[in-house]
Amino acid sequence: MAPPKRAKRRFLRPSVIPGFGLAFGYTLTCLGLIVLLPLAALVTRASGLGLSGIWEVATDPRVASALRVSFGVSLLAALTASVFGFLIAWVLTRYRFPGRKIVDAVVDLPFALPTAVAGIALAALYAPNGLVGAQLARLGIEAAYTPVGIYIAMVFIGLPFAVRTVQPLIAEIDKEIEEASATLGAGRVHTLVRVVLPPLIPAALTGFALAFARGVGEYGSIIFIAGNLPYVSEIAPLLIVIKLSEYDYGGACAIATIMLGISFLTLLAINLIQAWSRRRFGYV
Amino acid sequence: MSETFAPATLAEARPASVVTEGLWVRGLLIAVAILFLALFLVLPLVTVFAQALAKGFGAYLAAFTEADAHAAIRLTLLTAAIAVPFNLVFGIMASWAIAKFEFWGKNLLVTLIDLPFSVSPVVSGLIYVLVFGAQGLLGPWLLAHDLQVIFAVPGIVLATIFVTFPFVARQLIPLMQEQGTAEEEAALTLGASGWHAFRTVTLPNIRWGLLYSVLLCNARAMGEFGAVSVVSGHIRGLTNTLPLHVEILYNEYNFVAAFAVASLLAGLALVTLLVKSLLEWRYADEIKAGARGH
Amino acid sequence: MPGATEGRASERTGGSTAIRVENLSKTFDTAAVLHDFSLDVRAGELLALLGPSGSGKTTLLRIIAGLDFPDDGRIVFGAEDATRLPVQQRAVGFVFQHYALFKHMSVAENIAYGLNARKRSERPAKAEIKRRVGDLLDLIKLSGFADRYPSQLSGGQRQRIALARALAVEPRVLLLDEPFGALDAQVRKDLRRWLREIHDRTGQTTIFVTHDQDEALELSDRVAVLDKGRLEQVGTPDEVQEAPVSATVLKFLGDTIEVEAIAQGGEVRVDGRLTPVRAPGGLVGPVKLYARPWQLQFAEGDGAHLQGLVRSSYRTQGRQRIEVDRPEGKTVVVEAADTHRFAAGSPVGLRITGGHVFPN
Numbered sequence: 006m007a008p009p010k011r012a013k014r015r016f017l018r019p020s021v022i023p024g025f026g027l028a029f030g031y032t033l034t035c036l037g038l039i040v041l042l043p044l045a046a047l048v049t050r051a052s053g054l055g056l057s058g059i060w061e062v063a064t065d066p067r068v069a070s071a072l073r074v075s076f077g078v079s080l081l082a083a084l085t086a087s088v089f090g091f092l093i094a095w096v097l098t099r100y101r102f103p104g105r106k107i108v109d110a111v112v113d114l115p116f117a118l119p120t121a122v123a124g125i126a127l128a129a130l131y132a133p134n135g136l137v138g139a140q141l142a143r144l145g146i147e148a149a150y151t152p153v154g155i156y157i158a159m160v161f162i163g164l165p166f167a168v169r170t171v172q173p174l175i176a177e178i179d180k181e182i183e184e185a186s187a188t189l190g191a192g193r194v195h196t197l198v199r200v201v202l203p204p205l206i207p208a209a210l211t212g213f214a215l216a217f218a219r220g221v222g223e224y225g226s227i228i229f230i231a232g233n234l235p236y237v238s239e240i241a242p243l244l245i246v247i248k249l250s251e252y253d254y255g256g257a258c259a260i261a262t263i264m265l266g267i268s269f270l271t272l273l274a275i276n277l278i279q280a281w282s283r284r285r286f287g288y289v
Numbered sequence: 290m291s292e293t294f295a296p297a298t299l300a301e302a303r304p305a306s307v308v309t310e311g312l313w314v315r316g317l318l319i320a321v322a323i324l325f326l327a328l329f330l331v332l333p334l335v336t337v338f339a340q341a342l343a344k345g346f347g348a349y350l351a352a353f354t355e356a357d358a359h360a361a362i363r364l365t366l367l368t369a370a371i372a373v374p375f376n377l378v379f380g381i382m383a384s385w386a387i388a389k390f391e392f393w394g395k396n397l398l399v400t401l402i403d404l405p406f407s408v409s410p411v412v413s414g415l416i417y418v419l420v421f422g423a424q425g426l427l428g429p430w431l432l433a434h435d436l437q438v439i440f441a442v443p444g445i446v447l448a449t450i451f452v453t454f455p456f457v458a459r460q461l462i463p464l465m466q467e468q469g470t471a472e473e474e475a476a477l478t479l480g481a482s483g484w485h486a487f488r489t490v491t492l493p494n495i496r497w498g499l500l501y502s503v504l505l506c507n508a509r510a511m512g513e514f515g516a517v518s519v520v521s522g523h524i525r526g527l528t529n530t531l532p533l534h535v536e537i538l539y540n541e542y543n544f545v546a547a548f549a550v551a552s553l554l555a556g557l558a559l560v561t562l563l564v565k566s567l568l569e570w571r572y573a574d575e576i577k578a579g580a581r582g583h
Numbered sequence: 584m585p586g587a588t589e590g591r592a593s594e595r596t597g598g599s600t601a602i603r604v605e606n607l608s609k610t611f612d613t614a615a616v617l618h619d620f621s622l623d624v625r626a627g628e629l630l631a632l633l634g635p636s637g638s639g640k641t642t643l644l645r646i647i648a649g650l651d652f653p654d655d656g657r658i659v660f661g662a663e664d665a666t667r668l669p670v671q672q673r674a675v676g677f678v679f680q681h682y683a684l685f686k687h688m689s690v691a692e693n694i695a696y697g698l699n700a701r702k703r704s705e706r707p708a709k710a711e712i713k714r715r716v717g718d719l720l721d722l723i724k725l726s727g728f729a730d731r732y733p734s735q736l737s738g739g740q741r742q743r744i745a746l747a748r749a750l751a752v753e754p755r756v757l758l759l760d761e762p763f764g765a766l767d768a769q770v771r772k773d774l775r776r777w778l779r780e781i782h783d784r785t786g787q788t789t790i791f792v793t794h795d796q797d798e799a800l801e802l803s804d805r806v807a808v809l810d811k812g813r814l815e816q817v818g819t820p821d822e823v824q825e826a827p828v829s830a831t832v833l834k835f836l837g838d839t840i841e842v843e844a845i846a847q848g849g850e851v852r853v854d855g856r857l858t859p860v861r862a863p864g865g866l867v868g869p870v871k872l873y874a875r876p877w878q879l880q881f882a883e884g885d886g887a888h889l890q891g892l893v894r895s896s897y898r899t900q901g902r903q904r905i906e907v908d909r910p911e912g913k914t915v916v917v918e919a920a921d922t923h924r925f926a927a928g929s930p931v932g933l934r935i936t937g938g939h940v941f942p943n
Contacts, residue, residue: 018391018611019652021670022473023483028386032398035379039451040404043416046426050419089325096322100315108323110566114330116505117558117565119512120410121532122551125539126333129340129548137332161329183308193310222409225514225532229539242411246519249415254424261412268407272400471683474650477670478677479697479752489696493687 051262054255062259067235068244072263075241078152079220082159083167087213089160090167091205097168098175112169115162120225127158128229150232155240158226163216170212174205207282211275218271221264337555340548352538352549360526361534361550364442368517368530369510372449376506377499380457385491387458388465389473399462405454413451414519417444440522445530448516453506460502461495463578468494497572501565508561512554600661601626601788602647602756607656609642609812616642617812620656624756624790629782631799632792634809635835640792641680643809644758647790649673660755676749678759682741684733690744691716691729697752719747722781739770746778750787759791763798775802796836800824808832830941833873840879840915842889844872844940851940853888858935863942874938876904876918887932891915893925907931 017025051059062068097109115123131138131148141148148154178201186196224242231238241260248257309315342349352358383402387395405413420426421438431438438444472494476486492499514532521528523537531554538547568576602624609617616639624630632640645651647658649670657666665673685693694716698707707715720726723743733741742762749757762778763771779802782789793799799806800820807817808831816828827833844853846862851872860872879889891907894914898904903921908914917933925931 016393020390020470021477021650021652022389022470024487025386025390025392028382029390029392032379032383032386032402035382036398036401039447039454040401043420043451044404044408046419047412047416049426089322092318093322093326096318099309100319102319106566106570108326110562111326111330113562113565114334114558117508117512117561118334119514119532119535119551119554119558121514121535122337122512122554122558123333124514125535125547125551126336126340129544130333130336136336137328157329161333164329180308187308218407222407222412223515224409224411224518242409242515245411245415249418249519252424254419254422257415258419261409261415264409264412268409272407471679471681472685474670475677475679475683475685475748476696476700478648478650478673478675479700479748480671480674481696481700482671485700489700490685493685 047258047261047265050254050258054259058255059259059262062256063263067239068241068256068260070236071239071241071244072260074152074155074237074239075221075264076267078155079159079163079217079223082156082220083163083213083217085156085160086163086167086216087209090164090212090216091171091209093164094168094172094175098172112165115165120162120223121229123161123226124158124229127154127161127226131157131230149230150234150238152231152238154230154232155227155238158230159216159220159223162223162226163220166215166219167209167212170215171205171208174208178204204286207278207286210278214271214275214278218268221267334555334559337548337551340544341552343548344545348545349549349552352546353553355546357526357529358534358546358550361529361531362553364445364529365511365531367442368446368449369507371446372453372510373503373507375450376453376457377503379454380461380502381499383458384461384465385487387462388468389470402458403455405451406459410452410513410515411519413516414448417448417451417516417520421447439520440524440528442528444520445517445528448520449510449513452513452516453509456506456509457499457502460498460505460576464495464498464576465491467578494575497568497575498577501568501576504561504564504568508558511557599626600624601628602790603657603659604643604647605657605659607643607646607653607658609639609646609651609653609655611642615812617646617653620812620814622807622814622817624788625805626788627786628804629779629789629791629802631803631806632790632809633794633796633799633806633835635794637811638809639812640794640809641760644760644790644792647756648675648677648758650677674752674755676746676752676754676757678742678745678749678757678762680760680762680764682733682745684741684745684748686733688732689729690720690725690731690733690736693733693744694719694748694751696748715751719751722750722784723747737770738766739774742766742774743777746781750785755788757787757789759789761793762791763793763795771798778802800836808835810835827939828941830871830873830939833939833941838876838916840874840876841913842872842874842915842935842938844870846870846940853935856885856888858888858938860935860938860940862940866940866942870940870943872935872938872940874935876916878935878937879915879917880934880936881917881919882932882934884932886934888935889915889933891931891933893927893929893931895927896925905931907933 054062063072093112097105097112128149129135131141131154133139133142133147133149135149138148146153148157182200183196186200191199222242224240224246227240228243231240231243233239233243241264245257245260248254248260310318386392387399418425418439421431421444422428423432423439425439438447472490473486476490477483481489511530512532513530514536517530518533518536521530521533523529523533525537529537531550535547535551535554538544538550600623604620604622604624607617607620608615620639620643632643634640642651646653649665649668653666657664659665660668660673685696688696695712698712698715716729717726720729723746725740725743725747728736728740728744733744736744746757746759763774766774775798791802803820805817805819806823808815808823810831815832816823818826823832824836827836833839842853844851844858844860846866846868848867849862849864851858851860851862851870853872858872862870889909891909894906894908896903896905898921901921902918903924905917905919905925906914907917915933
């Protein structure tokens with residue numbers, strides 16, 4: 006009798022389902038050629054510049070200003086999108102009212118509408134002679150061609166992320182939890198704040214992070230409304246385009262690397278939030 | 290959904306429910322939500338059509354008689370016709386490998402497939418310039434063989450494939466994971482070959498999810514602006530897609546034509562949303578994992 | 584197939600070996616699921632694989648089907664080594680725990696699936712397939728259901744469709760994974776009887792996995808008791824109940840009482856008093872005596888092996904069960920006729936009338 010074999014750590018658990026080799030090979034090939042190779046080209050370029058090279062570009066006043074605008078405004082816009090996104094998700098899942106399904110469908114508009122179309126529409130709407138722009142001008146607010154315009158565009162594209170990440174979790178809240186809270190003597194506000202909201206925080210943070218990342222990288226819907234004044238309303242992605250058109254590949258790569266780094270940090274943050282949520286609440 | 294969330298009119302007949310807010314609070318929250326959506330999402334959409342028709346229907350139609358507009362439509366259709374099927378096949382292959390098998394490094398693979406979604410569109414274009422551009426990795430080789438990728442149609446197609454890369458895969462992976470392998474195993478024990486099982490069992494099980502993801506993938510492929518803008522070179526009649534054409538017309542202060550072309554894309558978005566919503570209402574549990582029972 | 588075999592009582596006991604499982608070993612990641620596992624399945628028998636969850640029974644069934652692969656050992660069908668045979672060519676009928684019916688196909692399409700999957704040259708004609716589906720629907724008593732879809736059926740009906748689908752390909756062996764696990768109690772009982780009937784009519788070699796001892800004992804010709812990836816015992820329901828080979832088997836087949844005892848010269852004594860239980864030869868020293876609740880009787884004075892205080896009692900189906908606290912702190916449950924009621928706290932003596940002692 007042979008002693009029981011120690012299980013080897015296998016790459017693939019044997020399965021009766023066929024086609025792994027083909028499917029996995031095809032997947033890796035496509036991933037490598039379409040995604041990894043081009044991204045590697047960027048990393049190679051950037052490492053050629055070195056940290057000091059990237060730092061030099063980043064501290065260039067115009068670049069620094071663009072990065073500040075991109076990150077700063079995106080942070081504010083993501084915050085706005087999260088607050089209203091949460092409210093919209095709550096209304097859509099918890100209340101019944103005529104036209105609810107249409108409103109629900111409208112939320113995805115920024116996913117479906119090409120960014121350039123959104124861009125020129127927002128620009129027309131918020132221009133000083135536009136429908137909303139004229140009203141804002143009367144209040145002394147200049148939207149178009151200022152960071153305010155950038156903020157509006159970023160809220161536009163970030164909103165669906167904020168809504169769609171919390172919506173399924175609101176739908177899954179067990180009503181008995183709320184009833185339990187009520188039977189224990191808690192008022193509605195107390196129940197919401199102490200029982201209903203805490204488990205939704207991770208999803209809300211994830212939605213915030215997604216909206217933020219999307220805002221930082223966004224280009225099409227912003228450039229028309231932003232006016233693109235250097236030091237005022239110029240965003241980082243636009244600066245990449247400008248550097249490219251000047252054949253300053255190094256400069257473009259440096260900005261791209263910084264942006265990529267920030268998106269990876271955001272991605273990491275999302276993963277950490279979700280890991281924490283899984284431990285704390287048992288779901289993502 | 291449960292009784293407790295019934296229309297307000299019914300709820301009023303009974304003592305106030307313990308699991309919802311008062312009528313006034315509900316009304317106010319609904320009003321705020323709708324107002325916000327109207328202001329930020331619906332108004333821009335309406336503006337597109339209003340601006341397009343600002344100078345009458347004749348001016349609107351004139352925008353589509355231009356040869357450049359035709360070329361842009363053709364290029365947009367061509368790009369989608371290549372990028373969408375490519376990502377469809379990739380998505381099926383990737384989700385088959387990931388959902389039906391257990392292997393080492395699976396999570397990493399999923400993360401890598403999702404990567405294009407977290408890359409700025411402009412950076413997506415830039416990386417292709419770095420590979421295929423004149424100063425790029427393959428630039429000298431392409432030049433020697435008289436091949437052009439950047440500022441040409443191949444570059445536009447590649448950039449579009451990149452930005453729409455995860456669409457089908459990320460939709461299908463959780464769906465197929467939820468469906469498990471029991472039905473495929475049942476087919477195999479009944480004597481079916483792998484291909485037969487895939488065709489008769491797997492494919493029918495994912496068809497609505499597949500259609501759904503293709504729809505979204507197509508909308509993005511036809512509407513992509515940033516990435517395509519970087520690799521296109523904006524050569525009128527040659528490397529202009531519809532969104533780029535919109536930009537050119539707008540920058541030339543030809544607003545009616547710009548919005549007219551934009552209305553075409555907005556129409557596409559509306560159709561996409563409509564079909565998407567219909568699919569969601571009708572086939573919710575066959576599109577998204579975890580939707581069963583809601 | 585329907586009506587194919589009669590007078591199968593002889594087959595049931597004396598049938599030739601249909602499937603031989605030889606020295607099977609299997610590990611998942613680092614956990615061993617099967618250790619050097621061997622078992623013979625006889626032609627025409629209904630064999631139960633009984634064991635707690637994690638005992639490896641489902642893995643064994645999947646390895647026989649060709650859905651999982653052993654690290655070591657062989658599977659032999661008749662005279663043919665099937666260890667490397669692909670699942671498609673094994674001709675097994677597998678009924679999945681949750682049925683795995685094809686949701687988008689009608690009942691008739693589900694049942695015909697295996698026939699339609701064959702190569703054109705081996706595929707029966709359309710009319711023949713239709714006839715076979717009709718016969719099977721008759722067999723499972725769902726004749727009017729051909730055009731329904733799985734979502735329109737109850738759990739018990741789905742289970743029967745899954746069985747018909749597996750039978751349609753005329754398998755060498757029918758394999759059922761927890762066939763009644765997902766059903767409620769009444770449907771479960773009906774289906775058990777029904778499965779036994781089908782088996783008696785078709786004489787199909789059948790292996791089913793269960794963790795429910797009643798199901799295994801009621802339904803099967805032989806029971807294989809598995810624990811931690813090893814075969815503890817295989818035998819008829821009577822054999823495993825009357826002569827369990829280990830405490831594991833005994834405990835798994837029903838409620839047991841453990842009593843400290845001393846073995847010597849084939850005799851077993853509790854508290855110095857002789858019991859009717861026989862110890863295996865050569866077993867000497869402290870042992871554990873295992874008894875069923877009905878193998879304890881109330882007795883007084885020297886007739887009693889154990890003393891205790893009644894904690895509580897309750898009636899169940901014409902009998903009563905009495906919980907007795909023993910002085911050393913353990914509680915034993917005794918089953919007795921429902922004639923005399925014991926008040927809580929009253930002292931009682933218990934006499935052991937039967938039981939088992941196993942070598943350590």
